[in-house]
Amino acid sequence: MSCQPDYISRYELETMKIQMFPARLNSRVFFGPLNSITNLSFLTENNIKHIVTVNIPTTLCMKYCEKIPMNIDEYTLLTLDSNLPGSVNGMDDALVRFNQVFSNNIKNFVKSQLPDSMNLLYSTSSLNYLASNIITCEGYEKLVVFNDFLALVQNSSDLYGNALIVSSNGNDDSLVALLSSAVLKDNINLQLNSVIQHLQMLRPSMKAANYNKIQYSQGFIQYCELIKSKCWKELMKKEQINRERKALLANRNSSYKREEPNYIEASNNQYYNEVGDDRSFSENKMMTPTCDLDHMKQEFPDRVFKKLRYSQE
Numbered sequence: 001m002s003c004q005p006d007y008i009s010r011y012e013l014e015t016m017k018i019q020m021f022p023a024r025l026n027s028r029v030f031f032g033p034l035n036s037i038t039n040l041s042f043l044t045e046n047n048i049k050h051i052v053t054v055n056i057p058t059t060l061c062m063k064y065c066e067k068i069p070m071n072i073d074e075y076t077l078l079t080l081d082s083n084l085p086g087s088v089n090g091m092d093d094a095l096v097r098f099n100q101v102f103s104n105n106i107k108n109f110v111k112s113q114l115p116d117s118m119n120l121l122y123s124t125s126s127l128n129y130l131a132s133n134i135i136t137c138e139g140y141e142k143l144v145v146f147n148d149f150l151a152l153v154q155n156s157s158d159l160y161g162n163a164l165i166v167s168s169n170g171n172d173d174s175l176v177a178l179l180s181s182a183v184l185k186d187n188i189n190l191q192l193n194s195v196i197q198h199l200q201m202l203r204p205s206m207k208a209a210n211y212n213k214i215q216y217s218q219g220f221i222q223y224c225e226l227i228k229s230k231c232w233k234e235l236m237k238k239e240q241i242n243r244e245r246k247a248l249l250a251n252r253n254s255s256y257k258r259e260e261p262n263y264i265e266a267s268n269n270q271y272y273n274e275v276g277d278d279r280s281f282s283e284n285k286m287m288t289p290t291c292d293l294d295h296m297k298q299e300f301p302d303r304v305f306k307k308l309r310y311s312q313e
Contacts, residue, residue, distance in 0.1 A: 022170070023203040028154045028162045031179060031203070033170035034060075040069040049161025050109075050153050052078045052146070055174045056167065058134055062098050075161070076109050077102045078130075078149060080178075082138045102133035109160065113152045120151040122226060139219030143181050144226070150182055171206045177214045181223055188231045 022032025022042065036042060037051055051068075053061050058081045065077065084091075091099065110130050121127070126148035129135055135145055153163045167175040176199060183195045192215055200206045214220065 019170070019205045022164060022166075025165075025179060025182070025202065026154070029150060029165065029182070030162065031165040031170065031175065034064065034166045034168055036170075037064055037164065037166055038067040038069070043068075043070065043164075046164075047158065047161045048164045049075045050078070050149075050163040051075060052080065052149070052163060052165045054080050054165065054167040054178060055172070057081060058084055058095065058098070062094065065098070072101060073105060076105045076133070078106060078133055078135060080135045080142060080146065082136050082142075084134055084136055099132060099134055103131065106130055106133050109156075110152060112160070113156055117152055117155045120155055121148045122151075122230060123148065139217075140222045140226075141219070143178065143219055143223040146178055147182055147185055147223075169205075170203065171208065173210050173213050173217070176206060176209045177217045177220055180214060181220065181227075184224060185227045188228060 020033065020035065021039075022030040022036045024030050030046060030048070034053070034056060042048070056079065058079050061077065061079050061081075065072075068075070107130075110127065123144050125141075126145045129137060129141070129145045130149060135142060137145065150163060153160070165175065165178070176196065179199055180192060180195045183198065184190060184192070187195075193211060196206075196209050196211060196214065200209065
């Protein structure tokens with residue numbers, strides 16, 4: 001009989017439950033353990049139609065696909081598995097069919113997002129990699145392809161669904177590195193340490209993430225430099241557009257100010273000339289009541305009279 005206090009047992013049980021369910025990275029992306037791809041209620045409630053597996057043998061993914069409670073043409077499956085060859089050569093028939101079916105699904109999805117989302121891609125080479133659902137590249141290239149695929153998902157309409165990113169237990173450093181790169185891409189001013197802490201808050205079971213291992217993982221620093229350069233280029237471009245816009249508005253305002261007094265004076269002079277009054281506009285503004293008006297005021301002292309401009313009969 002265990003002498004462990006009951007509240008500790010309940011805490012451990014609750015922790016295990018949390019460990020089994022994915023966390024939400026943003027409105028369109030979730031992440032968690034591999035077994036979550038067979039959770040029908042989760043997939044349905046969160047409109048999951050894109051699954052990305054990280055460092056999971058493709059043969060194991062094939063077995064899990066048989067348990068995914070969706071039609072095979074209703075979702076895309078992208079596997080990041082560097083242990084497989086980059087072509088179908090050497091694959092058995094089942095693996096070839098798996099590759100053909102899901103590669104076709106990904107091609108159709110990518111095609112549906114182009115050319116509208118082309119400017120979101122950090123590298124056009126991602127399109128070549130996404131011609132297959134099995135991504136075998138490593139390091140910098142894997143980070144680029146992964147984030148470009150997420151960019152297409154996040155920019156698509158809700159009709160195309162959300163993405164679920166899974167690893168064997170949902171906590172390993174390779175998954176944390178990919179998620180960190182995605183967060184940094186959208187929040188370039190954040191520090192990696194803050195990003196990891198943010199991920200750990202979203203999924204507490206990631207508490208064992210190794211900061212140094214993630215920072216110095218293959219291609220991570222190079223990818224961070226890429227997103228920084230892209231970000232600065234975008235900022236410089238926006239700044240240039242703002243400067244040009246301000247200069248254009250300033251020119252328009254100065255032209256308007258130069259023309260406005262002359263236009264008003266000319267309009268007023270034209271009006272008074274039409275009614276037969278040869279006095280200037282400024283003289284008319286300074287006119288005092290006529291003698292007729294003074295006489296009427298004396299005759300009707302209880303009434304209030306408005307000042308009227310002089311007009312020649």
